Amino acid sequence: MTMRVSKLAAAFTAALGLTLATPSLAQETREFSVSTVLSDAFPWGQAATKWAELVNERSEGRLTLKVYPNAQLVSGDQTREFSAMRSGLIDMAVASTINWSPQVPELNLFSLPFLMPDEAAIDAITQGDTGERIFAAIDRKGIMPLAWGENGFRELSNSKQQIDGPEDLKGLKVRVVGSPLFLDTFNTLGANPTQMSWADAQPALTTGAIDGQENPLSVFDVARVDQVGQKHLTLWHYMADPLIFGVNKRVWKSLPAEDQQLLRQAAIDAGAWEIEKSRRELADTLSAIKARGVEVTELTPEQHQAFVDATAEVYEKWAPRIGTELVEQAKAAIAAR
Template identity: 30%
Template sequence: MKTTIKKLLVSAVMTAGLVAGTSSADTIRLSTTVSDSSNWVKAANKFKELVEARSEGEHKVEVYANGTLVSGNDRVELEMAQAGAVDIIMKSTPWLSQLNPDFIVVSMPWIFPDTDAAMAVMDGPVGDKLSAKLESQGIRALAWGSGSFFQLYTNPGPIETVDDIAGVKIRTPGLELYLNSWSSIGSVPVAMSFAEVFSALQAGAIDGGISPIPLIYSSRFYEVSKNISMVNFSFEAIGMLASNVFWARLSDDDKALVAQAAKDAMIHQREVAASEETELARVMEASGVSIHTPSEEALAGFKAKVAPVYAEFKEKVGAELVSEVEAQVKALSH
């Protein structure tokens, strides 16, 4: 596996070098592995627009979506950023937890009541602490956006109570937190490559999974899984991250310009993500998908099942950090 990644990295760096060779020294290369229809890329394009306008054309931004610079490989993309072969990348907090386990705090089940609370935490002291953890990894967090909450999509359904999901095979990201949580709820969690999910749904190898609404739509899972339960299980934030190598070559004025453009671009991304939540749910309903919001009582049944896993991971992540997030969320509700 390491040899394969190394080969991909060499190939990707060579590709980036060829691209850079046709650009000016003031070109900023931004790479992401997500689809060019994603709200992540809308943020990247907004960043491009802002940097080029505010620098009066001194800086150009080239956006590479769909993993075109990195053969679709997230690990290669990170290593390119660390090496300075690409200037800016975008990554979700579940993925970043592979670099530093503190990022799992963002994914804790039902730790956030809504997106506003999650973003307030990421914009505050906790977000600053998490951002600081990345600098030793060769990257710098410029700004955070919303990846939305993970919802439950299934073939059987609707899933109205925790009893309805007993024995249902659902795909989750491979994080131990997710696998343990959905096992405790009573389902049969399955970790598999995201690229395999649609065909697995069609073949009946899995009965559903967890993903944010925009991803359920853009990946067409709703064409097979006709039930969605709005459980708001776990949140993910999206980081716009700069290579330390790139950052070091910027003047102080350019650092300020790039940082502010990133913040403004990710605020735009949050607005787009929020509008997509409503609009895409409506589109899926119109195509025959049943979207159900469990009652507070029903959700309490899910949360009760997950409570031991939450307690376990609170200790693993660090009780102090998790308690800090809990306290900030509580303060926001008053």
């Protein structure tokens, strides 16, 4: 009898302990690092800030995302972000497809010149089967992708002359990001591309060591690129850079299912908010740039096609590296948009 009572007491104590421990576990607070290249002065940084706000609000402060802008978690070298995140030095990121493309070749799809003529084309890729296939490729590399954001179309500026045809780029010294595909594109157009960080690019533009650069309009505007001699801007829409909300795989697996869903939905909502805001503000951004005396060139359909034709050989080289089937699937999605 005594043994039975002891067993019941032990069982009751264990059950009571479990009951007391459960709410304590549910209320555990956790903080995660979030890497982003640009601060919240730019749409890119605003996407990360919005994600952090939504997660904090929906978890009632239990989950905190601490945003580290300017790629400071990798000492400013944004091309190291993916590797640092995969190794666990970074928990999460709102990242550029360009910066992650060396580790995930499929992301070079977005850097193919003149693949996406408009925003509907971007959506056709990211919001369809092609986007799911790209997310699967990122997943296989050790990062859990959650949602898409947008850094916008990258436009071309320079200090020398108006550019409305491929021949105008001959010999032009252009700063580009650290991607071999970018080098191939500009070399094919006859330019002299130079890879360098944005921190190095600004003084190089000021001194005339380089003639031009390519960036989204939001970056041109907020960074006041017109103040470093960039008085000619061509809206050529040669490539767009979607953003990716991602989480380190080990961090992701450590979270209960309800927190995974909270993080994912907050990322989806933050991405949708940032995409809508960025697109809505484009007209005002362009007006502000023009008001500062920048000469803006908008290509005719014929001028645009000349650039498409001039970069056709880049596709021949890069489609097999990206995945010919993936490239064709993206083209079909764009054609059907």
